[in-house]
Amino acid sequence: MKSLDRLLSCFRRMPGIGPKQAERLAMYVLRAPQSDIQDLAETLMETKSAIRLCSQCCDYSEDPICPICADESRDRTLICVVEDAQDVAAVEKSRTYRGIYHVLHGALSSLRGVGPRDIRIRELLERLSHGVVAVSEVIVATDPDADGETTALYLASQIKPMGIAVTRIACGVPLGGDLDYIDEWTLSHSLAGRRPLEN
């Protein structure tokens, strides 16, 4: 069946979808009411056309400026730099951050051939040098892996000369974790990053 084969190959292109899961999804499409599938197809097209990048932080947004950048109550002197849009949601869930964001849409990677021009670093540097409000601190919250660290170091080398503080989120033992089960790299990071106990 030609249309089914095309559907399977569409599903296979999606992240985390293997051949078995693609088959299950295709069977769902065949079984589901016509209205559900029409709804899905329309929502796909609508999402694709309605959502663009916020002109300030590069996060996905339906408006030219995203709700966080438009929120007057947020601290505009503090920018948290993350790799992906999902990371913004993760930091927001912690409910402790009141600054604004910048979404890079990736991380530098020599292995995958991702250079500074391939992610939204230029937009960040422009915000810092030509923004209306002077930024006092950039918190680099890229992932704690090789690419994330490379990106953090590169950003620091570009931003520090502007006289803006650049900080990195703390790496260490997760809360509720069991030392027994923590990998040695995290533990050594956690030891190196030890801080005096305040009482």
Next chain:
Amino acid sequence: MKSLDRLLSCFRRMPGIGPKQAERLAMYVLRAPQSDIQDLAETLMETKSAIRLCSQCCDYSEDPICPICADESRDRTLICVVEDAQDVAAVEKSRTYRGIYHVLHGALSSLRGVGPRDIRIRELLERLSHGVVAVSEVIVATDPDADGETTALYLASQIKPMGIAVTRIACGVPLGGDLDYIDEWTLSHSLAGRRPLEN
């Protein structure tokens, strides 16, 4: 973002898609080229409108009669009854079956309230009593679980009085399996179903 929320809830309705995977799929939609998503949306609608049930075996098909039922070289006196369309593909992959199929689209289940009228049993019985070619054997290849067994027993009670042989696929130790790791129910089935060694 309203359209993104709608897209997430569309993905959440799909089988095997949890909240995290729905998020990943939504991010894929935002990142992917417009043409890929348009292709997906169009293929969804096309599949939904092009694919119906084969008028003979009830398998999904783009034509009124599916390729297997239309294949003149297949043995029409042998019908293999399966629960789902995927099961047809699984039996076909074994390359040993040359008969035709009947897809029930489910199994009887007192727990889930699925009765004989909810699945394609009526269509099977009609094929058997009014078919052009007299069927000599019905192989019941429903799943080897409680619902599949119930369905097999019900089918036998309906079909045997027609003078047609009803057989059940063999249950036992899978090839390449390790007896140590086989559950006790399978093993007891396998012992009960033992056959004389031919040499």
